[in-house]
Amino acid sequence: MSETNVENSASGIEAKITGIFDKMNSCIDKALDFITNHPWAHWLKVGEKYVLRYLPFAVAFLGLLTIISTIVVACRADLGFGTVLKGLLGLVVLSAFVLYLLPKTSTLVTSLLENREDEAVRPQLLGVMKTMGLIITASLLFNPASDLAFVLVVLVVSLVLVILATNPKIMGVKAEAPKNYAEEFITLCLLPYKVFVSLFTYVIAGLVIGGVVIGLTALFESEFYSMEAVATFTGTLVLTVVLPLIVYFIYLFINFFAEIVRAIVSLPKKFDK
Numbered sequence: 001m002s003e004t005n006v007e008n009s010a011s012g013i014e015a016k017i018t019g020i021f022d023k024m025n026s027c028i029d030k031a032l033d034f035i036t037n038h039p040w041a042h043w044l045k046v047g048e049k050y051v052l053r054y055l056p057f058a059v060a061f062l063g064l065l066t067i068i069s070t071i072v073v074a075c076r077a078d079l080g081f082g083t084v085l086k087g088l089l090g091l092v093v094l095s096a097f098v099l100y101l102l103p104k105t106s107t108l109v110t111s112l113l114e115n116r117e118d119e120a121v122r123p124q125l126l127g128v129m130k131t132m133g134l135i136i137t138a139s140l141l142f143n144p145a146s147d148l149a150f151v152l153v154v155l156v157v158s159l160v161l162v163i164l165a166t167n168p169k170i171m172g173v174k175a176e177a178p179k180n181y182a183e184e185f186i187t188l189c190l191l192p193y194k195v196f197v198s199l200f201t202y203v204i205a206g207l208v209i210g211g212v213v214i215g216l217t218a219l220f221e222s223e224f225y226s227m228e229a230v231a232t233f234t235g236t237l238v239l240t241v242v243l244p245l246i247v248y249f250i251y252l253f254i255n256f257f258a259e260i261v262r263a264i265v266s267l268p269k270k271f272d273k
Contacts, residue, residue, distance in 0.1 A: 044163050044170065048201045052106065055201075058208045059102055059240055063095030065212065066233035069219055073230055091234070098241050105244035109200045112251050113172035119187045120178040121168060129165035133158040164195060171198045182265040186258050193254060200247060204240060211236025 070091060136158045168175050171194045178184035196203070211232055219229035 044160065044167075048110075051201050051205045052103070055106070055205060055208065056099055056102060058205070058212075059099060059237070060095070062208055062212055062233060062237055062240075063091070063098065065215060066095065066230065066237055067091050069215070069230050069233055073227060094234075094237060098237055101241045105241055105248075106201060106204060109197060109244045109247050109251075112197055112248070113170075113194065119173050119190070120176045120183070121173045121187055121191070122177055122184070123175040125188075126165040126168055126175055130162050133161035133165070136161075160199065164198065171195055180265075182262070186261060190254065190258060193251065197247065197251060200244070204243070207236060207239060207243065211239075 067088060070088065136154060164171055171191070173187065173191070173194065178187060215229045215232035215236070218232060
């Protein structure tokens with residue numbers, strides 16, 4: 001076989017392989033477009049409004065469960081009337097303060113990513129995030145051994161990952177190349193926490209729902225005589241206010257440390273000038 005025929009055969013194989021890769025890339029792009037161009041791309045922000053609207057009702061229900069479970073457990077434990085009354089008054093005051101502070105602390109955290117200059121993230125990295133979300137979803141759908149509840153959770157997480165990568169402003173970032181490698185490294189280190197902060201409203205909602213479910217389960221399993229249920233309800237009630245404050249101060253500390261690193265990195269350039 002002549003060298004020309006060998007070269008033609010090799011280029012023909014190369015063209016076929018390239019065509020296969022192009023078709024595969026086209027299919028992935030269409031799948032990502034299907035996910036990102038549908039209305040659910042905006043459900044994240046729309047859902048946040050509804051969560052903030054109905055979250056106080058859920059917390060009020062949690063406070064009511066705390067009071068009722070405390071009354072039941074106290075009566076079955078034959079505690080004194082004065083002790084029970086003091087505890088109930090304390091719980092009523094706690095519930096009132098939680099309901100008062102909840103909207104303020106929740107918006108305190110969500111405001112961290114608003115009204116500030118977005119940090120740059122390479123579009124290629126956002127593309128990888130979208131593709132990873134798609135791959136995780138596909139691997140779960142075709143894995144019959146996966147538990148249904150686990151599959152649903154991971155599907156939601158994957159979809160959220162795709163939505164965040166498609167709408168990076170939700171995370172407080174923009175799709176463009178960073179100014180330098182130091183800035184890129186700092187942004188990448190901050191990115192996981194930015195994702196957490198951007199989804200914090202859902203974290204609080206999940207915390208309240210989880211506290212209610214776990215507390216009720218403990219209460220029914222113990223035939224309405226469970227200090228664990230009372231502790232779960234009370235702890236969840238307190239966490240709904242304390243957790244946003246913790247997240248807020250951690251975010252400030254992380255960004256303060258990042259600013260120090262930025263200042264140190266920029267020193268050589270300032271000395272050169």
